[in-house]
Structures are given as C-alpha cells and as structure tokens.
Amino acid sequence: MQQRSFAGGGRVRRFAVRRFAPLFLIVVLVVVFALTAFALTRSADPFAAGAVVDPPFPSLTYGIQAFLWWDENIASVHLAWVRMMSFSHVKQIFAWEDLEPEPGLWSFVASDRIVDQAESYGLHLVVRLSDAPDWSHPSVPGRRREDFIDAPPDAQYMDAWANYCGTVAARYRGRISAYQIWNEPNLSREWGNREPNAAEFVELLRRCSAAIRAADPAAILISAGLATTGNQDVTAHRDDIFLQEMYDAGFQQYIDVVGAHAPGYRAPEYGPDDAERDGFGRWSTFRRIEDLRKIMVRNGDAARQMAILELGWTTDQREDSQYRWFAVDEAQQADYLVRAYQYAAAHWRPWVGLMSTIYIADPAWTPDDEEYWWAVTATGIDWSPPGITRPAYLALASMPKYCGDQVIAARDGDYLLPNDVLQIPVCAG
Numbered sequence: 001m002q003q004r005s006f007a008g009g010g011r012v013r014r015f016a017v018r019r020f021a022p023l024f025l026i027v028v029l030v031v032v033f034a035l036t037a038f039a040l041t042r043s044a045d046p047f048a049a050g051a052v053v054d055p056p057f058p059s060l061t062y063g064i065q066a067f068l069w070w071d072e073n074i075a076s077v078h079l080a081w082v083r084m085m086s087f088s089h090v091k092q093i094f095a096w097e098d099l100e101p102e103p104g105l106w107s108f109v110a111s112d113r114i115v116d117q118a119e120s121y122g123l124h125l126v127v128r129l130s131d132a133p134d135w136s137h138p139s140v141p142g143r144r145r146e147d148f149i150d151a152p153p154d155a156q157y158m159d160a161w162a163n164y165c166g167t168v169a170a171r172y173r174g175r176i177s178a179y180q181i182w183n184e185p186n187l188s189r190e191w192g193n194r195e196p197n198a199a200e201f202v203e204l205l206r207r208c209s210a211a212i213r214a215a216d217p218a219a220i221l222i223s224a225g226l227a228t229t230g231n232q233d234v235t236a237h238r239d240d241i242f243l244q245e246m247y248d249a250g251f252q253q254y255i256d257v258v259g260a261h262a263p264g265y266r267a268p269e270y271g272p273d274d275a276e277r278d279g280f281g282r283w284s285t286f287r288r289i290e291d292l293r294k295i296m297v298r299n300g301d302a303a304r305q306m307a308i309l310e311l312g313w314t315t316d317q318r319e320d321s322q323y324r325w326f327a328v329d330e331a332q333q334a335d336y337l338v339r340a341y342q343y344a345a346a347h348w349r350p351w352v353g354l355m356s357t358i359y360i361a362d363p364a365w366t367p368d369d370e371e372y373w374w375a376v377t378a379t380g381i382d383w384s385p386p387g388i389t390r391p392a393y394l395a396l397a398s399m400p401k402y403c404g405d406q407v408i409a410a411r412d413g414d415y416l417l418p419n420d421v422l423q424i425p426v427c428a429g
Contacts, residue, residue, distance in 0.1 A: 047293045049351050051302035056178075056220045056256050057353025058404035058427055060345055063089030063126060064376075064396075065310070067362035068114045069098065075114065078360045079121045080421050081377065085397040086408050088426040089124045089177065091309070091356045095131035096164045097144070103135060103160065108171065115175050122422055124177040126222075126356065129165055129208060136160055140192040150183065151192025152204050161204065166211030169219060178220035178354070180259060180309055181208045184227040186242040188235045195234040198245030202254070209254035222354075223251060225261040225309035228288050230281040239283060240291055247299045257307045257353065258296060260289045264313035265326040268340040284326070286311075286340055293351060307354040311340060316373035323373070334395035337376070345402040357396065403427030 064087050068075035082090050092114060100106055118125050134144055136153040144150065153161045169179070184190045185201040201224070209221055223246070226239040237245075239260075252258075265284040266275075272282035272291050282291055289308065296302060313336050317327045328336065337357065344352055361375035372379070376392035401408035408425050418424065 046297065047290065047348070047351055048297045048302035049349070051297075052305055052350045053303065055305045055350050055353050057305060057307065058406075059305075059348075059350035059353050060341065060401070060403055061089055061354040062087040062341075062401055062403070062427065063091055063354055063356035064360055065091040065356055065358050066360040068092055068117070069095075069110050071363070072113060072117075074363055075117055079117055079123060081360060081393070082123060083121045083421045083424055083426065085393070086401055086424055086426050087123075087396075088403075088428075089126050089354060089356065090118055091126040091128060091180070093128045093131060094168055096129070096136070096161075097131050097133035099168070100160075100164060101133060106167070111168070111172075115172055119175065122426065125175075126178045126180060126354065127168070127172075127176050128180040128183060129168065130181075130183050130224075132161070137192060140194075142193065148189050148191075148193045149187075150190045151194075152182075152185075152200065158204075158207055162207040162211040165208035166215045169212040169215035173216040174218065176216070176219060178222055178257075178307075179208075179212055180222045180224065181205050181255070182224035184261070185224050186229070186237045186239055187227050190227075196237045196242065198237070198242050199249045202246055202249040202251040205251055205254050220257060221255045222257045222259045222307050222309065223255045225259040226292075228261055228263060228283045230283050239288070240295060243292055243295050244299075247295070247301070252299075252301050252304065257305050258292070258301075259307050259309045260292050261310040262286050262289050262308045262340070263310065264328075264336050264340065268336055268343045286336075287343075289348075289352070302351075305353045306351055307356070308344075308352060309354075309356050310358050311337070311355055312358040312374045312376075313337065314370075314373045316370070318367075321373075323370075327373070330391050333376070334391035337392055338395050338399045341396075341399060349402075401427060 064082055066078050066082065068078060079090065094111055099111065115125065130150055132151060132153050136157040137151045139154050140151040142148060182201065182204060186196045188195060205223060212219055212221060226242055227236065228239050229236045230238060232238050232241060264286045268286045270285055271287040272285050275285050276282050282288065289306065293306060296304060313328050313333045314323045315327055315330055315333050316323045318324065321327065341355065344355060357376060359371055359375045361372065361377045361379045363379050365372040365379050376390055376396060378389045398411040400410040406427050408427065
C-alpha cells in the first residue's frame with residue numbers, strides 16, 4: 001500500500017508538473033523581463049532621477065549671487081534687478097569675520113537689513129557661511145584676503161564656529177531659505193594654504209550642521225560647492241575624488257542637498273565624455289556635475305538633490321589672464337547661460353534643484369578683479385536699461401523659467417516692466 005501510494009503520488013506530481021509548466025515558464029519570463037527592464041532603465045538613466053521623490057527645491061529653482069552687504073541703496077537696486085529677472089533666490093555671504101570681528105563682539109546691522117530687504121522684494125535668501133576671522137585660526141600664517149581666501153578655524157575655535165552657525169540660524173529662524181556651508185574646500189587657497197582634507201571639512205560641516213538644525217530645523221543645508229579641477233596635489237584635490245572622500249567620512253548625514261559648482265568652459269551641451277574623447281579633462285565641462293551625480297548614485301545617495309551654487313562663463317580675454325583659454329565674449333556668455341538652464345531643465349530634473357548664477361556685480365569691482373569678468377551685469381547702477389550693459393542679464397531675464405509644474409513664459413525683447421517689480425512673476429518655492 002505504501003508503495004502503490006508512493007507510486008500514485010509520483011504520477012500526481014508528474015501530472016502537476018506537466019499541468020503547471022506553462023504557468024511556471026510565464027512567471028520566469030515575467031521575472032526576466034522585469035529584471036531586464038530594470039537594467040535598461042538604470043542604463044538609460046545613470047543619474048537615477050526617479051529616486052528623488054521629495055526634493056527640497058523646486059526643479060528648477062533660479063538664483064543668482066549678489067553682494068548686498070555694504071550699501072543699502074545699491075542693495076535695493078540689485079534686489080530689484082533680481083526680481084526683474086523672475087529669479088526667486090539670492091545668494092549672499094554672511095561672513096563670520098563681519099558678524100563677529102572679535103570674539104563675542106557681534107554686529108547684525110547689515111545682515112538684519114539684507115533679510116528685511118530680500119523679504120520686501122519677495123525673494124528667498126541662500127546664505128553662505130564662511131570667511132572665518134583671523135582670530136579663529138592663529139595657527140595659519142598670513143592674513144585672509146592677502147595670503148589666502150579662507151581658512152578653517154583651529155580646533156580650539158570649533159565651538160566658536162558652531163556658535164556662529166547657530167547664532168545666524170537662530171536670529172533668522174524661518175527667514176533664510178537655505179545655508180551653504182563653506183566654499184570650495186578642495187582648494188588650498190580656501191583651506192588656509194594647507195593641503196585640502198575631506199575628513200577635516202566633514203568635521204567642519206558636522207559642527208555647523210548640528211548648530212543650524214538645532215536653531216532652525218526647516219532650513220535647507222547645502223554642502224560647499226567643490227571647485228572643478230584636474231589637480232591632485234597640495235594645491236587642490238580633484239572634485240570627484242574629494243566628493244568620494246566626503247562620502248567615506250559620512251558627510252551626507254549632515255546636509256540636505258549636495259552642492260556643486262558648474263563653471264562653463266565650452267558649450268553647455270559638451271559633456272565629460274566629449275572632453276575625454278578630445279583629450280581634455282572631464283572636469284573642464286559644464287556637465288561635470290553629471291560625474292558627481294554618478295558618485296552619489298554609487299554611494300546609495302540617489303534620493304538626495306543637488307544644487308549648482310556657481311554657474312557662469314567668464315569674459316576675461318586679457319592676454320595675461322589665466323582664464324583666457326576658455327573665455328567667451330559677452331554675446332556667447334549670454335547664449336551659453338540660457339542654454340545651460342535649458343539643458344538642465346531638459347536633462348537634470350528633479351535631481352538638480354537650485355541653480356545659482358554668478359554674479360550681480362559688486363560696484364567696487366574693477367577689471368583687475370577676477371569676478372568682474374564673470375558677472376552678468378556691469379558695475380554701475382544705471383537703471384537705463386536695467387541690469388545693464390551686459391547682454392547676459394537681459395538674456396537670463398527674458399528666457400522661460402521651468403520650476404516644478406510652473407512655467408514662466410519667455411519675454412519678448414521689447415518687454416515692458418510694470419511699475420511695481422512685485423508684479424513680476426517668480427517661481428513659488
């Protein structure tokens with residue numbers, strides 16, 4: 001009986017296999033198809049755009065850096081220019097050395113005024129926290145602005161650095177949209193003329209991030225934009241290597257958005273693969289940000305958004321300029337900037353949110369200043385025509401804006417501004 005039962009069971013199993021074989025084959029084919037489709041999707045989108053489901057910034061968010069600190073009247077004019085561009089965000093440095101020139105001696109006159117003025121124009125602020133005072137890094141030889149651009153605080157002044165970050169965030173809780181923490185730490189000139197160190201920068205980031213989150217949890221935190229460079233020596237570290245070292249040190253837990261810089265070298269559509277094919281460095285393209293995005297994806301950080309904190313093309317064609325090799329004329333500058341925003345709108349949403357152009361010119365700049373040649377406005381404040389003698393300003397103001405589900409239509413060349421700049425539309429965000 002047991003044998004017959006066993007034999008009978010075997011026949012039932014063989015019958016069942018024959019009966020359900022087609023179904024099993026269908027399941028296998030579905031699984032294979034799904035895995036293939038997933039692989040093709042990953043191949044088609046190496047930037048994993050679909051992973052970004054809750055971006056801090058609408059994509060795109062249009063911003064520009066200005067210099068509003070020293071002159072109230074000029075600041076008002078420049079903020080009006082930003083509103084006239086239909087840009088919604090203004091990036092401004094709140095230098096530690098200006099806010100706390102001596103330990104415990106604070107001055108908020110300029111920062112209070114800037115926050116009030118930006119609000120009066122319906123604009124959002126992105127504040128850069130940097131520019132440590134000389135008293136905070138006595139171990140660094142030389143003086144800021146003379147021997148180096150910036151230097152991190154010495155270990156015994158890290159509490160003072162965190163206090164600076166937290167003091168600003170507490171004073172302007174709910175009124176500053178986002179904070180950029182430091183600038184280009186992969187350059188020695190921004191690191192006290194010492195060799196850049198990603199782990200040290202992440203510690204600087206950690207201390208500032210904790211202080212801001214305790215004071216203003218809603219503020220968006222952005223890591224410093226990295227300089228695009230092919231150097232890997234004591235003067236500079238390659239941006240892609242430095243970013244991976246930041247991941248190795250766990251920096252992503254201290255920020256909401258990964259910052260990047262995208263200075264223009266060639267046409268915006270020219271990418272890192274094109275540069276490598278032509279014998280140039282991958283870093284020397286506007287689209288270098290795509291290489292950095294792939295590093296984020298490889299580190300399991302695809303859900304995080306990126307912000308371009310500096311975007312521009314220089315017009316510095318002087319014979320002795322170190323930037324002459326990639327400088328453009330003013331008409332090209334205008335054309336390339338518009339095409340850069342168009343490229344990002346078509347290819348980088350939603351993983352790129354904020355795109356901040358450089359610069360609304362500081363009136364104090366002269367042709368001897370590097371920044372003078374990157375600016376999209378002249379250094380004067382003549383209202384006629386507004387924004388002035390450089391074509392880039394009017395080109396950026398006139399181009400269409402794509403922000404989330406909103407579109408602000410392109411303006412005609414003869415667009416007439418309303419009497420009240422607050423009637424000019426900006427993207428909500």
